[in-house]
Amino acid sequence: MVTSASMQHDEKGALALAARGVTKRFPGVVANDQVNFDLARGEVHTLLGENGAGKSTLASVLCGLYRPEAGQVVRDGKEIRLNSPRDGLAHGIAMVHQHFRLVDRFTVAENVVLGHKSLSFVLATAEIEAKVAAITEEFGLPLDPRAVVGELSAGERQRVEIVKALYQGAEILLLDEPTALLAPPEVEKLFSTVRAMTHVGKSVVFVSHKLGEVVDISDRITVMRGGRVTGSVRRGEADVRRLAELMVGREINIVPRRAKSQVGDVLLSASQVHLERDGAAMLTDINLEVRGGEIVGVAGVAGNGQRDLAEVIAGLRTPQQGNVTVCGTPTAGHGARGARRAGLAYVPEDRLGTGLAPSMSIRDNLLLTRERNFLVDRKSALHEAETFIKQLEIKTPGPLTPTRKLSGGNAQKVLLARELFAVSGARVLVVCSPTRGLDVGAVETVHALLDEARDAGKAI
Amino acid sequence: MIVLGRRIQMEQRMAVPKSAVVIVPVVSVIAALVVGGVFLALTGHPPVRTYLDLLDNGYTSFYGITDTLGLATPLICTGLAAAFAFRMNLYSIGQEGQMYLGMIGGAWAGIVLADSLPPLIAVPSVLLFGALAGAAWIAVPAFLRARLGTSEIVSTLLLNYVALNLVNYFIFGSQGFFRDPTTSFPQGRAVADSARLSPLSFFTEKSTNTYPTFFVAVLLAVMLFWFMRVSNYGYETAVYADSPNTARYAGMSSAWLQSSVLLVSGALAGVGGAMYVVGPAGKVDPGLLQVGLGYAGIVVAALARYNFLAVVLAAVLFAGLRTGGNALQVSNDPVPIAIAVVLQGAVLLFALGGELFRRNKVTLVRVQKATT
Numbered sequence: 001m002v003t004s005a006s007m008q009h010d011e012k013g014a015l016a017l018a019a020r021g022v023t024k025r026f027p028g029v030v031a032n033d034q035v036n037f038d039l040a041r042g043e044v045h046t047l048l049g050e051n052g053a054g055k056s057t058l059a060s061v062l063c064g065l066y067r068p069e070a071g072q073v074v075r076d077g078k079e080i081r082l083n084s085p086r087d088g089l090a091h092g093i094a095m096v097h098q099h100f101r102l103v104d105r106f107t108v109a110e111n112v113v114l115g116h117k118s119l120s121f122v123l124a125t126a127e128i129e130a131k132v133a134a135i136t137e138e139f140g141l142p143l144d145p146r147a148v149v150g151e152l153s154a155g156e157r158q159r160v161e162i163v164k165a166l167y168q169g170a171e172i173l174l175l176d177e178p179t180a181l182l183a184p185p186e187v188e189k190l191f192s193t194v195r196a197m198t199h200v201g202k203s204v205v206f207v208s209h210k211l212g213e214v215v216d217i218s219d220r221i222t223v224m225r226g227g228r229v230t231g232s233v234r235r236g237e238a239d240v241r242r243l244a245e246l247m248v249g250r251e252i253n254i255v256p257r258r259a260k261s262q263v264g265d266v267l268l269s270a271s272q273v274h275l276e277r278d279g280a281a282m283l284t285d286i287n288l289e290v291r292g293g294e295i296v297g298v299a300g301v302a303g304n305g306q307r308d309l310a311e312v313i314a315g316l317r318t319p320q321q322g323n324v325t326v327c328g329t330p331t332a333g334h335g336a337r338g339a340r341r342a343g344l345a346y347v348p349e350d351r352l353g354t355g356l357a358p359s360m361s362i363r364d365n366l367l368l369t370r371e372r373n374f375l376v377d378r379k380s381a382l383h384e385a386e387t388f389i390k391q392l393e394i395k396t397p398g399p400l401t402p403t404r405k406l407s408g409g410n411a412q413k414v415l416l417a418r419e420l421f422a423v424s425g426a427r428v429l430v431v432c433s434p435t436r437g438l439d440v441g442a443v444e445t446v447h448a449l450l451d452e453a454r455d456a457g458k459a460i
Numbered sequence: 461m462i463v464l465g466r467r468i469q470m471e472q473r474m475a476v477p478k479s480a481v482v483i484v485p486v487v488s489v490i491a492a493l494v495v496g497g498v499f500l501a502l503t504g505h506p507p508v509r510t511y512l513d514l515l516d517n518g519y520t521s522f523y524g525i526t527d528t529l530g531l532a533t534p535l536i537c538t539g540l541a542a543a544f545a546f547r548m549n550l551y552s553i554g555q556e557g558q559m560y561l562g563m564i565g566g567a568w569a570g571i572v573l574a575d576s577l578p579p580l581i582a583v584p585s586v587l588l589f590g591a592l593a594g595a596a597w598i599a600v601p602a603f604l605r606a607r608l609g610t611s612e613i614v615s616t617l618l619l620n621y622v623a624l625n626l627v628n629y630f631i632f633g634s635q636g637f638f639r640d641p642t643t644s645f646p647q648g649r650a651v652a653d654s655a656r657l658s659p660l661s662f663f664t665e666k667s668t669n670t671y672p673t674f675f676v677a678v679l680l681a682v683m684l685f686w687f688m689r690v691s692n693y694g695y696e697t698a699v700y701a702d703s704p705n706t707a708r709y710a711g712m713s714s715a716w717l718q719s720s721v722l723l724v725s726g727a728l729a730g731v732g733g734a735m736y737v738v739g740p741a742g743k744v745d746p747g748l749l750q751v752g753l754g755y756a757g758i759v760v761a762a763l764a765r766y767n768f769l770a771v772v773l774a775a776v777l778f779a780g781l782r783t784g785g786n787a788l789q790v791s792n793d794p795v796p797i798a799i800a801v802v803l804q805g806a807v808l809l810f811a812l813g814g815e816l817f818r819r820n821k822v823t824l825v826r827v828q829k830a831t832t
Binding site for chain 2: 314315316335336337340346348350353354355356357358359360364367368369372373374375376378
């Protein structure tokens with residue numbers, strides 16, 4: 001273990017960028033508390049931590065998006081003041097955000113030059129495209145400069161963002177949760193790009209909460225928790241278990257439990273389900289049976305129909321053929337409410353924006369999938385919200401807080417609590433990627449909740 | 461480090477402080493008055509005295525306030541109509557036309573039905589038919605929106621012009637049902653006496669331009685406010701407004717929510733037109749076309765930030781500017797009505813601009829040359 005403070009400009013290269021005692025507050029939280037961080041030339045330095053640990057905040061301070069209340073940003077040994085990301089770019093610092101900032105209707109090349117200062121009145125399209133092509137070549141970022149961004153996959157859009165940063169002359173790239181939206185082969189591609197960049201002396205800050213992958217790519221890993229740096233390790237010293245403990249601040253159990261539970265009757269069955277959407281077959285002849293006390297996983301690369309299957313079971317889509325039965329009641333074609341009445345609960349992949357109404361309070365969100373009468377019973381929902389907050393240790397100022405202000409893990413707790421312990425007493429659960437985007441601690445909670453539901457005889 | 465100058469910096473507020481909710485609108489109105497004052501001074505009118513006159517003629521004198529409340533009555537309805545739709549992110553701007561149709565529908569009921577009915581039934585039936593006519597006028601845009609996703613902005617706006625010409629046709633273009641048969645002067649056929657309310661006197665001997673419908677409008681606002689808070693319907697529209705995906709996930713029908721909200725919005729604007737029949741007009745009166753109370757309803761809804769109770773206050777504020785401005789025109793030192801319109805525009809601009817200050821923390825920062 002080496003602490004961050006004792007890390008000096010090491011042999012790998014001169015110090016490229018550093019944060020000294022950076023403090024950044026948001027109303028109610030200290031997102032960064034006296035944080036020190038440094039980055040050498042040609043280095044991949046990972047910021048690891050749970051959601052809300054302050055990693056993205058630190059990265060945003062480093063690229064000029066946020067101004068810290070205290071502390072300095074040092075570039076090549078001199079203190080710099082960054083008032084905007086544009087100032088950051090002027091110093092060769094660029095950030096690739098988790099949520100892309102691209103114009104869907106523009107081509108790759110147009111997006112790359114977007115916001116670039118030295119644009120002539122008439123775009124020298126051919127020249128720009130040639131330059132973009134050269135960058136994609138050099139760093140192994142396969143992209144067609146003429147493709148329209150709206151038609152690209154998440155991985156390709158990310159490459160556009162990286163190309164854009166490089167085009168603008170970035171020497172230091174801050175990648176905020178770059179793998180969150182990528183499939184495994186795309187992650188590999190991203191890693192080789194990162195290596196190509198460090199090879200020519202560029203530095204990369206890699207913000208992530210995924211333990212497994214950061215060990216491969218990083219030269220150094222700095223762990224943050226609750227706005228502070230809790231430790232820093234070099235390549236080779238990294239031990240997944242140790243890093244995980246630094247992240248959550250306590251011993252954790254990474255391997256999910258596989259408890260033996262009593263398997264009961266078939267509660268959910270789908271037979272010969274066939275779904276077409278916009279003329280394309282999304283699901284073909286799907287058969288599925290889930291018994292009480294059993295968790296059945298449906299796996300596959302995103303976009304292969306898991307979501308459609310979940311929506312068919314949840315009654316949101318009506319299949320062209322086939323039957324879905326929940327607790328003995330056929331539900332296909334009876335809509336989402338029909339499926340719920342039959343005893344189904346559904347946790348969609350998209351938490352905020354589908355599973356929860358983001359601007360509404362925790363209390364009001366608990367009402368969402370209940371049977372509601374003419375008048376809404378907010379009193380009991382308030383009581384329920386208070387109970388959940390206490391039992392599941394949901395971190396929030398109170399039951400009237402809008403769910404969009406919760407961290408991903410806490411929002412998922414609200415959603416799961418509603419679907420698992422709903423007053424209606426659902427016996428069949430459909431849960432989509434429940435741990436996506438969550439940190440280790442929250443993943444553990446989600447697994448524990450699902451195990452508990454399974455042990456209670458529910459079909460998942 | 462070299463100070464180059466100052467620059468305005470904005471940061472989104474995480475939580476809106478309670479004080480900003482009060483201070484920002486007050487400052488907005490004051491700022492609007494200052495801007496209006498500049499125009500007054502430029503046109504050679506003493507700003508302070510003109511404002512005092514405006515205040516007196518619009519709000520504080522007996523006839524001023526009663527005129528204002530009378531004008532505010534249909535304005536509350538169109539304001540509620542706009543707020544009701546805008547809350548659901550449905551930008552219907554057809555309140556003007558729906559209000560005309562409400563006037564036509566209300567007058568029809570007042571002529572045909574009311575004769576045989578006591579006022580206690582006749583007046584509500586005029587309002588009801590006004591509501592139905594207003595809802596009918598938005599039915600096609602509502603259907604197009606809910607089923608085909610057609611922009612309600614365009615369809616409702618265009619129907620305003622159809623409604624406008626319909627009223628003109630009934631009164632000026634034809635000898636039809638709504639035209640007064642007893643005179644060759646182009647005016648509307650009067651509704652039955654039982655379908656009319658007499659103006660309020662407010663315990664004096666004077667006759668005013670405020671009608672009991674004012675209290676009906678206020679009651680509508682209170683009922684809407686309460687209903688949308690406690691009812692399942694209010695809950696579902698709030699979920700839909702926040703996130704249509706979430707509403708779909710919860711099994712709510714977007715077609716039903718969108719079309720019903722638009723229909724209710726149309727009905728509210730229609731009631732406003734019918735109140736004009738029950739109150740001052742007593743007939744289909746093209747005079748309503750001059751006032752623009754439908755479009756003003758959109759402004760009122762925006763000022764009220766779509767809060768139904770605040771719509772009442774905003775409507776009274778707005779109507780007062782109008783009546784006060786009208787009175788200034790005929791005073792000893794006539795101020796052109798354009799100035800009153802400038803003032804209304806300034807109030808709206810500053811109120812909407814004030815939103816920026818409510819949502820963001822705005823600070824002045826020194827721009828320093830970055831030392832590299």
